[in-house]
Amino acid sequence: MAQPVSTLTLNERSTGNNGASSVMGEKEIFHHHIQRAGLKRTAQRDLILDVFLGTDEHLSSEDLYRLVQEKDPTIGQTTVYRTLKLMTEAGIAREVRFGDGKTRYERNSKLPHHHHMICVECGHTIEFLSSELEAIQNEIAAKYRFEPKQHSLRIFGLCADCRDRAPARHNLETVEPRVRLSLARAHK
Amino acid sequence: MAQPVSTLTLNERSTGNNGASSVMGEKEIFHHHIQRAGLKRTAQRDLILDVFLGTDEHLSSEDLYRLVQEKDPTIGQTTVYRTLKLMTEAGIAREVRFGDGKTRYERNSKLPHHHHMICVECGHTIEFLSSELEAIQNEIAAKYRFEPKQHSLRIFGLCADCRDRAPARHNLETVEPRVRLSLARAHK
DNA sequence: TTATTTGCAAATCGTTTGCACCTTA
DNA sequence: TAAGGTGCAAACGATTTGCAAATAA
Numbered sequence: 001m002a003q004p005v006s007t008l009t010l011n012e013r014s015t016g017n018n019g020a021s022s023v024m025g026e027k028e029i030f031h032h033h034i035q036r037a038g039l040k041r042t043a044q045r046d047l048i049l050d051v052f053l054g055t056d057e058h059l060s061s062e063d064l065y066r067l068v069q070e071k072d073p074t075i076g077q078t079t080v081y082r083t084l085k086l087m088t089e090a091g092i093a094r095e096v097r098f099g100d101g102k103t104r105y106e107r108n109s110k111l112p113h114h115h116h117m118i119c120v121e122c123g124h125t126i127e128f129l130s131s132e133l134e135a136i137q138n139e140i141a142a143k144y145r146f147e148p149k150q151h152s153l154r155i156f157g158l159c160a161d162c163r164d165r166a167p168a169r170h171n172l173e174t175v176e177p178r179v180r181l182s183l184a185r186a187h188k
Numbered sequence: 189m190a191q192p193v194s195t196l197t198l199n200e201r202s203t204g205n206n207g208a209s210s211v212m213g214e215k216e217i218f219h220h221h222i223q224r225a226g227l228k229r230t231a232q233r234d235l236i237l238d239v240f241l242g243t244d245e246h247l248s249s250e251d252l253y254r255l256v257q258e259k260d261p262t263i264g265q266t267t268v269y270r271t272l273k274l275m276t277e278a279g280i281a282r283e284v285r286f287g288d289g290k291t292r293y294e295r296n297s298k299l300p301h302h303h304h305m306i307c308v309e310c311g312h313t314i315e316f317l318s319s320e321l322e323a324i325q326n327e328i329a330a331k332y333r334f335e336p337k338q339h340s341l342r343i344f345g346l347c348a349d350c351r352d353r354a355p356a357r358h359n360l361e362t363v364e365p366r367v368r369l370s371l372a373r374a375h376k
Numbered sequence: 377t378t379a380t381t382t383g384c385a386a387a388t389c390g391t392t393t394g395c396a397c398c399t400t401a
Numbered sequence: 402t403a404a405g406g407t408g409c410a411a412a413c414g415a416t417t418t419g420c421a422a423a424t425a426a
Contacts, residue, residue: 040400040405061391076408081391097285101416102390117334128328132320137343140316145348146305153341155325160333228380228425249416264383269416289391290415 026053026092026109033090044075048083058096058104058125098125098154115153121162214241214280214297221278232263236271246284246292246313286313286342303341309350 030049034041051067052059059067065080084105087093094108098118113134117126133153141148218237222229239255240247247255253268272293275281282296286306301322305314321341329336 038404042400042406044407074408078392078409079407082406097287099283099285117328117332117336119334120337126332126334130324130328132324133341136318136320136341140305140318141343141345144305144314145351146307146314146343146345147351148305148343148345149308150345151341151343153321153324153339155329155334155336155339157329157334157336157338163333163335226380230381230425232382262383266384266417267382270381 026107029092030087030090033086039086044072044079045083045086047072047075048080049087052084052087052093052105053107056107058098058106060102060104062102064105096152098123099156113151115155117155117157117159119159119162120156121158121165124159124161126159214295217280218275218278221274227274232260232267233271233274235260235263236268237275240272240275240281240293241295244295246286246294248290248292250290252293284340286311287344301339303343305343305345305347307347307350308344309346309353312347312349314347 027049030045031041033039034045048064048068051071052064055067057063061077061081061084064084065075065077068075068080084093088095088105092108093105096104096106096116098104098116100123111127111129114127114129115133117128119125130153133151137148137151140146215237218233219229222233236252236256239259240252243255245251249265249269249272252272253263253265256263256268272281276283276293280296281293284292284294284304286292286304288311299315299317302315302317303321305316307313318341321339325336325339328334
């Protein structure tokens with residue numbers, strides 16, 4: 001059965017029962033990854049990691065850069081890009097794309113295999129889980145001897161708010177009311 | 189039940205039973221859209237449309253541009269970009285993104301709501317249908333008063349060929365063998 | 377005739393890279 | 402000290418835009 005979880009609920013989960021300890025776990029994973037790969041721990045990486053773990057949003061590199069800037073204005077965009085990639089390689093961040101051209105990152109440790117509903121009007125996202133999806137994936141994959149590594153379901157449409165706000169939008173002059181991804185506004 | 193359909197099968201469907209007539213339908217839709225919007229029919233648009241309808245691949249703008257060039261080398265990239273957008277607005281093309289940075293387009297008239305398995309090794313894609321997915325979408329959407337317009341399931345992993353070709357890849361030094369989307373090679 | 381389209385070159389946008397200097401192990 | 406890391410500016414690749422000339426309605 002599908003188990004929907006709102007972004008808010010996700011937040012509660014992240015900082016509720018095992019909040020600090022899981023953040024600790026992520027930091028450890030990051031530092032282990034750095035060591036194992038023969039890389040170095042730096043103040044910049046620590047700061048960027050901290051800021052990243054302090055949110056549960058879907059941050060773009062630019063978003064994270066802005067947040068980091070507030071704490072240390074000397075850190076450059078490039079370092080944020082590089083650290084984000086590093087965190088992804090370490091497995092504590094995950095890339096998500098909502099069709100607005102920029103890559104976003106979310107924490108990878110919680111809510112495994114969750115998916116997104118993305119409002120094409122306001123960019124708001126809702127996260128949800130579905131174990132049925134795993135079943136579908138495995139069924140399909142088996143038929144093709146395909147080895148699934150990752151999957152992503154995105155549902156584009158109108159969130160409740162935008163639905164109420166723009167009820168006339170549906171009967172526009174378009175023959176087939178297809179979603180134009182290019183219409184998606186800035187995220188959040 | 190999920191109904192897998194390979195790219196080849198998709199091809200058969202497109203040109204089999206109702207091949208010519210459906211292409212006709214798409215041309216008509218395009219021209220209607222052009223008229224309705226007060227735009228103009230041009231030789232360039234007709235050519236680009238023809239070439240696009242003549243394939244069932246997931247073409248990038250560049251791919252289509254190359255094909256069009258073979259028939260008329262005077263047509264510019266920009267026109268292809270603009271026509272692709274126009275076809276998307278008309279509802280005969282659909283944007284798909286496989287995580288390699290470039291937007292691809294596929295015909296929108298057949299195989300509604302199909303999804304993709306994308307090989308991160310060679311870029312090969314397999315298309316499939318799943319009515320279960322519709323059920324999941326509607327169930328989730330209803331809980332949030334979300335109005336779904338479009339959804340997209342992508343399964344990233346290794347196709348049968350690449351699986352056989354690189355069996356040792358799994359036990360690499362990575363703790364969690366996460367797929368790095370950035371690794372995805374050129375498509376097809 | 378007159379709004380629209382075209383192709384080119386230049387501009388944009390997100391992201392990556394080259395490089396000289398700085399820092400960690 | 403040696404291997405990496407940092408920030409800046411320049412480079413990139415996909416896509417978009419300004420514009421003057423060309424064309425459909």
